[in-house]
Amino acid sequence: MSDTTTDETAAEIMDxxxxxxxxxxxxxxxxxxxxxxxxxxxxxxxYHYDSKHDLLLSFLDHLIADFSEKLGEAEGETPPDRLRDFVGQRLTARDREAHQEFQTAILEIKAQAPYETAYRDRLERFDEHLHAFLRTILxxxxxxxxxxxxxxxxxxxxFFVTTIDGAETRHVAVEQPIEDAREYLLDHIDETLVIGPEEVTAE
Amino acid sequence: MSDTTTDETAAEIMDxxxxxxxxxxxxxxxxxxxxxxxxxxxxxxxYHYDSKHDLLLSFLDHLIADFSEKLGEAEGETPPDRLRDFVGQRLTARDREAHQEFQTAILEIKAQAPYETAYRDRLERFDEHLHAFLRTILxxxxxxxxxxxxxxxxxxxxFFVTTIDGAETRHVAVEQPIEDAREYLLDHIDETLVIGPEEVTAE
Known part of the structure; x- marks a missing residue:
C-alpha cells in the first residue's frame, strides 16, 4: 500500500x-x-498497490484485523456462553451464496499457501488468532x-479450529451446510466439555 | 478415455x-x-484422453475406485477396532512432503468445485463413500x-468426515500435522463413543 493511501480509500478498495x-x-x-x-x-x-499480489496481501491483513476485532465480540456471561455464541456466529451462513463464494476464494488462497510464503504467513496468523481465542475461553x-x-x-x-476449517472446506467442495458442524460442536460443548449437574453434585 | 486404452496403459498414465x-x-x-x-x-x-480436463476426471475416478477398495481394508476384530485402524491409517502421513504435495493438488480441485460440476460430482462421491463407510462401522x-x-x-x-477434511486443509494451509487430528479422533472414539466398563457394569 502506498504511504499516501487514506484510510477511506483503503476501506473502499478493501470492500x-x-x-x-x-x-x-x-x-x-x-x-x-x-x-x-x-x-x-x-x-x-x-498507484495505491504495486500489484494484484500486493493488494491481496493488504486485503488479507485487513481481514485479519477485522477477524481479531470480531473475536472480541463473542457475547455471554460465562466462558461456555461465549464459546457457544462464537460457534453459533462463525458456523452460520447468513447469506449462503455470498458465504460460499467468499469461502471459495479463501480456499483457493489456502491451496496456494505451499507455493506462496506471504499467503502462508497470513493464513498462519488467522489460524493462530482463532486458536488463541478458543484456548483462552477454554x-x-x-x-x-x-x-x-x-x-x-x-x-x-x-480440534475446534480443525473442525471449523473442515466445515468451510466441505461447504465449498460438496455444499455441505456449515450449520451441521455448528450443531455438532454445540452438542460437544454441552455433552463433553461442560461439567454436568451430576458431576457438580458429586463433588 | 479412448476405448482402445488398455488397463496397463491407463494404470501407467494414472501413476x-x-x-x-x-x-x-x-x-x-x-x-x-x-x-x-x-x-x-x-x-x-x-490419443487416450481428449484433454487435460478429461484425463483429470479419469484420474479422480481412478482415485475413487482405489479409495473404495482401501476402505474395505480397515482391519480389526470389532467395529471400534476397525474405526481406530481406519482413523490411524487415514491421518498418518507416511511421507510428509508427498502427502502435502498431493493434498495441495486435491485442495486446488476442491476450490474449483463451485466452477466445475464434473469435479463437484467426483468430490461428492468421495465424501459419500467415506461417510457411508463410517456410518456403517458406527x-x-x-x-x-x-x-x-x-x-x-x-x-x-x-463429524468425522468434517474433521478429516479440516485436518487435510490445515496441513496444506498452515502445515498443521494431520496426526494431531488423529489423536483427537482416537480419544473421541474411546472417551465418547465406546461404552466404558462402568457403563457396561451398570446394566
Whole structure:
C-alpha cells in the first residue's frame, strides 16, 4: 500500500476486493475487476498497490484485523456462553451464496499457501488468532469451574479450529451446510466439555 | 478415455498423473508434465484422453475406485477396532512432503468445485463413500453393543468426515500435522463413543 493511501480509500478498495473475490474467485481475479467494484480506475489502484499480489496481501491483513476485532465480540456471561455464541456466529451462513463464494476464494488462497510464503504467513496468523481465542475461553472456563478440569485447552482449541476449517472446506467442495458442524460442536460443548449437574453434585 | 486404452496403459498414465500433480500442483499442470512422468509422448496422451480436463476426471475416478477398495481394508476384530485402524491409517502421513504435495493438488480441485460440476460430482462421491463407510462401522458398533446406543451413526460419521477434511486443509494451509487430528479422533472414539466398563457394569 502506498504511504499516501487514506484510510477511506483503503476501506473502499478493501470492500471492492471482497465483492470482486466473491464474484470472480481468486485465480481469475484481475485488477480491473476490483476497480469495477470501486469508484477508482485500474490506474488509481496501481498507484495505491504495486500489484494484484500486493493488494491481496493488504486485503488479507485487513481481514485479519477485522477477524481479531470480531473475536472480541463473542457475547455471554460465562466462558461456555461465549464459546457457544462464537460457534453459533462463525458456523452460520447468513447469506449462503455470498458465504460460499467468499469461502471459495479463501480456499483457493489456502491451496496456494505451499507455493506462496506471504499467503502462508497470513493464513498462519488467522489460524493462530482463532486458536488463541478458543484456548483462552477454554482456559477461563476451566479456571472458573465451568469446564472439566481435565481438559487440555490447547488441544480442544486445536480440534475446534480443525473442525471449523473442515466445515468451510466441505461447504465449498460438496455444499455441505456449515450449520451441521455448528450443531455438532454445540452438542460437544454441552455433552463433553461442560461439567454436568451430576458431576457438580458429586463433588 | 479412448476405448482402445488398455488397463496397463491407463494404470501407467494414472501413476504419472499422481506424480505430476505432486510436483506441479493442479493449476500449473500441463499434459507435457504428465507425459514426462510416463513412457508416453504428449501426443499419445491426447490419443487416450481428449484433454487435460478429461484425463483429470479419469484420474479422480481412478482415485475413487482405489479409495473404495482401501476402505474395505480397515482391519480389526470389532467395529471400534476397525474405526481406530481406519482413523490411524487415514491421518498418518507416511511421507510428509508427498502427502502435502498431493493434498495441495486435491485442495486446488476442491476450490474449483463451485466452477466445475464434473469435479463437484467426483468430490461428492468421495465424501459419500467415506461417510457411508463410517456410518456403517458406527451402526455395526451400536448393533453389537460396543458403542453408545444413543449415538446417531449418520451424525457422528458426518463429524468425522468434517474433521478429516479440516485436518487435510490445515496441513496444506498452515502445515498443521494431520496426526494431531488423529489423536483427537482416537480419544473421541474411546472417551465418547465406546461404552466404558462402568457403563457396561451398570446394566
Amino acid at each position: 471492492g476486493t471482497y465483492r470482486a473475490l466473491c464474484e470472480h474467485g481468486y485465480a481469475a481475479l484481475r485488477m480491473q475487476d476490483i476497480a469495477d467494484e470501486t469508484t477508482k480506475s485500474k490506474a488509481a489502484l496501481h 482456559a477461563e472456563g476451566v479456571a472458573e469451574g465451568y469446564f472439566d478440569a481435565a481438559l487440555d485447552p490447547d488441544r480442544i482449541a486445536d | 504419472g498423473t499422481y506424480r505430476a500433480l505432486c510436483e506441479h500442483g493442479y493449476a500449473a499442470l500441463r499434459m507435457q508434465d504428465i507425459a514426462d512422468e510416463t513412457t508416453k509422448s504428449k501426443a499419445a496422451l491426447h 451402526a455395526e458398533g451400536v448393533a453389537e453393543g460396543y458403542f453408545d446406543a444413543a449415538l446417531d451413526p449418520d451424525r457422528i460419521a458426518d
